[in-house]
Amino acid sequence: MPMEQGDHIVRSYDEQLRRLRDMVARMGGLAERQVNDATVALVRRDASLATEVIGRDAAIDQLEREIETFCIRILATRQPMAMDLRFIIAAMKVSHNLERIGDYARNAAKRSIVIAQQPAIGSLNGFSRMALLVQENLKLAIDALVNDDAEAAQRVWAADEPVDDVYNGIFREMLTFMMEDPRNITAATHLLFIAKNLERIGDHATNIAETVHYAVRGDSLPDDRPKADASAYAVVRPRE
């Protein structure tokens, strides 16, 4: 492993890997905050917070590009092997997951601005619960990456089921609101998409966990993880 102590431009290989880890952890923190704030903006009907979330997304996109460029530089100059190589590939994949999470949070924020102008429907507790669950999974997945912890990664990977349960509940609830009163349709449709965004954020947290497990262990988790999103098959009937 090349060590170039004292070289302030190229830095040592270890230092580069540490810096890469820090960049991904920082990006994870930003993504978590975006998910949190987008949901708070929705629940509190706070359009100015939603606008902040939308504005902050560019910083996440920028970090993804920096991480990819940095990874390609390490690959080209260090010829990393085995676990280091897998870690660098993992960092690129995870930064892409985080970029997507940022996009979902931004999209939720956009929709929450429309919803704040519509009549309020029902309680949005399900959204807060979903957001908390996916943020927790996201945090644990990023911690697993930072600590090379394959067991922790596997626990996150298996923990997505409650997220899907809350999502299925919201899906049916929103369809019921729509059927009760057509004036609910615009808000309920946007809420459905926000719920879907949160569910996708949960999937990305799971993907991050899978990637971390592979980076540390060098083998893949089984194909079929516990998965309870049945909403693609959902049918809700209007009350007669």
Add this chain to the structure above:
Amino acid sequence: MPMEQGDHIVRSYDEQLRRLRDMVARMGGLAERQVNDATVALVRRDASLATEVIGRDAAIDQLEREIETFCIRILATRQPMAMDLRFIIAAMKVSHNLERIGDYARNAAKRSIVIAQQPAIGSLNGFSRMALLVQENLKLAIDALVNDDAEAAQRVWAADEPVDDVYNGIFREMLTFMMEDPRNITAATHLLFIAKNLERIGDHATNIAETVHYAVRGDSLPDDRPKADASAYAVVRPRE
């Protein structure tokens, strides 16, 4: 560049890169077909074709894993530089886009099974049109990858706007159907999500084009591509 003619196990480096290109092209063909068949299944209310699409998704997932494993092997054994290195990273990224496209097609197929059991609403021409547009972009993006054609990639990257226009039209149309008759709500909701899936497939085709451009040229396209998806801000009012 190491050449190992006659070595039937390790193969030459050039041959490995050619094989990688073939794998991605094959995966692109499968993804295109899934998008096509999922949409045909929807429009013809053909649940048995939809079930085929769902079953075929595993082959796409499998190809993504094979491509990643193969890329990591090339990175570890060949220490590729410059354009070759960028191409290998691009192949991994594109195979991930194609895997996601496969997931969206599978999800659309699942929803089309539910829709086939609901009362038919309106014409689904917009869906066929959207599917054709995204398939065309996807095909051009994969061709650009196979031919190292940065100009073709840039054309695809700029061509996503009509997809977004059709999507915005469908979004408003579905909300109107819901408001007219609550019995339309289940089908229209699933149709909304299918339209969103097709729109996301279009985004992935654009992402592939961006990745190809970067792989060939080594620099990124501008941040803001032409983008007309305004549906996150859409409001539709029930008729009084």
